[in-house]
Amino acid sequence: MFPGGKINPKKMKQMMKQLGMQMETLEDVQRVVIETGKGNYVFDEAEVVATIMQGTTTYQINGEARFEPAAVEIPEEDVKLVMVQTNASAEAAKEALIATNGDIAEAILRLSGA
Structure with a gap:
């Protein structure tokens, strides 16, 4: 230069x-x-x-x-849906949703042991 x-x-x-x-x-x-x-x-x-x-x-x-x-934001409705589908506690449902980056289906499978 x-x-x-x-x-x-x-x-x-x-x-x-x-x-x-x-x-x-x-x-x-x-x-x-x-x-x-x-x-x-x-x-x-x-x-x-x-x-x-x-x-x-x-x-x-x-x-x-x-x-x-960025932290994944988990809507309360998603937590409730996972709780209803798996009979899990709110804490367990939220943890599963966080672990799966908010993927509801994957969180349900994870908690169902499938």
Whole structure:
């Protein structure tokens, strides 16, 4: 990108300033979480750099992310249906639904021992 491949950091800062560009490393970042519908991407001990250019701030996250899937929401009606079909307790029905990611038929089969 640059001739010679080596750039003086002082000159780089000067060039960025001329372009109206600022970079700042955010200090003491403990954790960054990106929430999605399917779960969260969690960065522990991430390095975050804020770049400001033409009035827009862009954040760059450097680090290893781990994915935490979203908890399955189990409707009360599903718990009741599994209870009626298997004569199981509410707690057992809910546990089976959570284990099967909310699949009612699979939860009934699991509790029926089939």
